[in-house]
Amino acid sequence: xxxxxxxxxxxxxxxxxxxxxxxxxxxxxxxxxxxxxxxxxxxxxxxxxxxxxxxxxxxxxxxxxxxxxxxxxxxxxxxxxxxxxxxxxxxxxxxxxxxxxxxxxxxxxxxxxxxxxxxxxxxxxxxxxxxxxxxxxxxxxxxxxxxxxxxxxxxxxxxxxxxxxxxxxxxxxxxxxxxxxxxxxxxxxxxxxxxxxxxxxxxxxxxxxxxxxxxxxxxxxxxxxxxxxxxxxxxxxxxxxxxxxxxxxxxxxxxxxxxxxxxxxxxxxxxxxxxxxxxxxxxxxxxxxxxxxxxxxxxxxxxxxxx
Amino acid sequence: xxxxxxxxxxxxxxxxxxxxxxxxxxxxxxxxxxxxxxxxxxxxxxxxxxxxxxxxxxxxxxxxxxxxxxxxxxxxxxxxxxxxxxxxxxxxxxxxxxxxxxxxxxxxxxxxxxxxxxxxxxxxxxxxxxxxxxxxxxxxxxxxxxxxxxxxxxxxxxxxxxxxxxxxxxxxxxxxxxxxxxxxxxxxxxxxxxxxxxxxxxxxxxxxxxxxxxxxxxxxxxxxxxxxxxxxxxxxxxxxxxxxxxxxxxxxxxxxxxxxxxxxxxxxxxxxxxxxxxxxxxxxxxxxxxxxxx
Numbered sequence: 232x233x234x235x236x237x238x239x240x241x242x243x244x245x246x247x248x249x250x251x252x253x254x255x256x257x258x259x260x261x262x263x264x265x266x267x268x269x270x271x272x273x274x275x276x277x278x279x280x281x282x283x284x285x286x287x288x289x290x291x292x293x294x295x296x297x298x299x300x301x302x303x304x305x306x307x308x309x310x311x312x313x314x315x316x317x318x319x320x321x322x323x324x325x326x327x328x329x330x331x332x333x334x335x336x337x338x339x340x341x342x343x344x345x346x347x348x349x350x351x352x353x354x355x356x357x358x359x360x361x362x363x364x365x366x367x368x369x370x371x372x373x374x375x376x377x378x379x380x381x382x383x384x385x386x387x388x389x390x391x392x393x394x395x396x397x398x399x400x401x402x403x404x405x406x407x408x409x410x411x412x413x414x415x416x417x418x419x420x421x422x423x424x425x426x427x428x429x430x431x432x433x434x435x436x437x438x439x440x441x442x443x444x445x446x447x448x449x450x451x452x453x454x455x456x457x458x459x460x461x462x463x464x465x466x467x468x469x470x471x472x473x474x475x476x477x478x479x480x481x482x483x484x485x486x487x488x489x490x491x492x493x494x495x496x497x498x499x500x501x502x503x504x505x506x507x508x509x510x511x512x513x514x515x516x517x518x519x520x521x522x523x524x525x526x527x528x529x530x531x532x533x534x535x536x537x538x
Numbered sequence: 539x540x541x542x543x544x545x546x547x548x549x550x551x552x553x554x555x556x557x558x559x560x561x562x563x564x565x566x567x568x569x570x571x572x573x574x575x576x577x578x579x580x581x582x583x584x585x586x587x588x589x590x591x592x593x594x595x596x597x598x599x600x601x602x603x604x605x606x607x608x609x610x611x612x613x614x615x616x617x618x619x620x621x622x623x624x625x626x627x628x629x630x631x632x633x634x635x636x637x638x639x640x641x642x643x644x645x646x647x648x649x650x651x652x653x654x655x656x657x658x659x660x661x662x663x664x665x666x667x668x669x670x671x672x673x674x675x676x677x678x679x680x681x682x683x684x685x686x687x688x689x690x691x692x693x694x695x696x697x698x699x700x701x702x703x704x705x706x707x708x709x710x711x712x713x714x715x716x717x718x719x720x721x722x723x724x725x726x727x728x729x730x731x732x733x734x735x736x737x738x739x740x741x742x743x744x745x746x747x748x749x750x751x752x753x754x755x756x757x758x759x760x761x762x763x764x765x766x767x768x769x770x771x772x773x774x775x776x777x778x779x780x781x782x783x784x785x786x787x788x789x790x791x792x793x794x795x796x797x798x799x800x801x802x803x804x805x806x807x808x809x810x811x812x813x814x815x816x817x818x819x820x821x822x823x824x825x826x827x828x829x830x831x832x
Contacts, residue, residue, distance in 0.1 A: 258660035260737045265666070268651035271707035272670060279684035280676050286684065295687075342576050347569050355819065356580040359587065362815045362822075364766035366784040367804045370791055371586040374593070381589065384603040413583070418826055425827035474677055477768045481788055495679045502683045503773055515680035526675050 283512045291508035304513035314514065316489055317497040320404065324493060325472035327408035332468055333461070335412055336419035341449065343420065344427045358417040365414065369481030372410045373397065376482075397483055400490040407491060410478055415471065419464045426460030427453060459533070466529045473521055494518055590808075594801035601797055616798035617806075625778055626803050629786035634810070636701055636771070636782055637764040643706040644760045645753055652715025653745050657727065667716070674709045678769070686773055696776045705770065711756050714828075718752040719745060754821040755828075758814060762822075765811050783807045 287305070290298045308314045339357055343350065360368060374380050376396035386393035394402040430453065438448050454461075476495040479485065485492040485500065492500075494514065502511035589607060596606050597613035620626050654660070655667045685704050686695075694700025722745065730744045746753075768784045775781055781789070787807055790800050815822060
């Protein structure tokens with residue numbers, strides 16, 4: 232550490248003394264404090280991650296024997312229509328879910344960004360789906376989308392054609408994207424709201440004096456200054472969409488005809504449906520690579536925008 | 539609802555920059571206009587919850603729209619069926635143990651490690667810390683199978699400890715703990731040490747009381763994560779007596795149990811999460827906002 236300007240002597244002594252107090256208790260105590268955490272983290276996070284990478288090059292027998300098969304699992308993946316289908320399903324789902332979720336969160340955050348009587352009640356309601364288990368929301372939404380459910384009833388009352396949502400190969404992913412938007416917009420809305428609250432009031436007051444419209448202020452003040460928060464929310468939703476599982480499991484089981492058979496569903500199905508642990512781990516490695524690419528791209532882009 | 543769009547307010551809000559403006563609305567009046575979209579949004583958001591509740595108390599089994607959503611009389615038969623004959627109470631106990639024990643252990647281990655990473659110097663501190671944080675990027679679906687094999691080797695499948703133990707080294711919790719404890723002034727620790735407090739006492743009576751706000755935030759998060767957790771309980775618990783509520787609820791749906799009973803069980807599943815959220819909302823909301831501002 233380069234000290235360019237020396238602080239007054241007394242202060243430096245205090246500094247030295249503090250450092251020595253912190254040091255004197257020795258590293259041993261520190262190791263004792265991190266020990267329980269480190270043991271569990273090594274055993275149940277790091278070891279499984281390494282073992283997953285190993286398994287992806289192996290065949291796991293039912294008796295627990297591991298036979299290395301080189302790149303076989305990956306070669307099988309590349310030749311497997313089911314795998315390409317799962318990537319397509321995951322991609323389409325992501326493309327549908329993200330704009331929907333982010334648009335709703337942005338609109339609701341804009342509405343919530345003001346003092347109004349009863350605002351805390353609104354915010355609590357918007358946040359309720361976030362604390363709801365995906366299994367529970369899945370069960371309710373299965374009924375909402377069912378042929379004798381309220382959505383079909385509503386569309387029929389308006390004399391509009393109602394699709395068979397979850398039984399339709401075309402509409403199953405839009406239906407799941409709607410559920411995702413309903414479940415997650417409250418969380419994203421809060422993040423965007425925090426970003427909006429951080430924008431200085433004076434900007435808006437000055438713009439208002441210049442006679443700008445509400446839309447102009449939103450377009451030229453809120454949106455540009457909200458970029459980092461929006462970016463964060465988009466990355467969050469990409470990762471979330473790639474890892475969606477619970478709602479698919481409960482609502483469609485990957486169907487109809489594998490139209491919602493996502494990458495995570497493939498991992499689960501190959502792993503715990505067919506007990507093909509090696510193959511499932513190879514698919515898991517693909518999910519890891521996608522997640523890493525998204526996270527690193529985020530870091531690169533964030534670094535560029537802040538510099 | 540109070541937002542009634544009178545003719546005057548419509549004129550005032552329509553964008554006609556050239557025309558002489560109608561008398562401007564006061565801030566208060568303009569504010570009221572926002573109640574309309576907010577209320578519509580809130581109704582749409584709340585509809586699935588309302589439907590769940592309405593279906594759970596409807597008398598009889600047949601679902602007919604729109605009558606089922608506006609039941610003229612209320613019956614709690616579905617609740618007595620859900621709580622009486624099925625395994626819902628057992629699952630509720632399992633969910634409670636899983637969530638509460640996990641919260642206690644996660645907070646204990648994360649605060650101990652967070653304290654050491656924040657305030658102690660030792661060899662490998664930064665490497666270990668950032669290595670752990672980087673592990674957050676590894677998706678759970680990848681580690682699920684090795685975790686399953688490991689717990690199975692340890693004889694923990696279909697047991698409560700096998701369910702809890704893999705989830706207690708929580709990287710997010712440890713990270714946030716360390717960030718929070720870093721801001722606790724060193725002087726507090728020094729003063730306690732001069733007074734002759736031992737290492738564990740400093741952690742227990744100086745550090746822990748200071749971490750109350752982050753404890754509340756993390757406690758709420760961790761509780762809800764575990765209460766709503768599905769995938770790990772699904773693969774690790776075999777016998778129905780060891781299911782948690784989310785897994786049990788899913789099997790009810792698969793077994794074609796009457797809709798009212800499933801909805802009653804869903805309400806029962808939701809109530810504890812709702813209570814925890816309403817009571818600790820302030821801390822939960824703060825936690826979410828923190829995650830976005832970094």
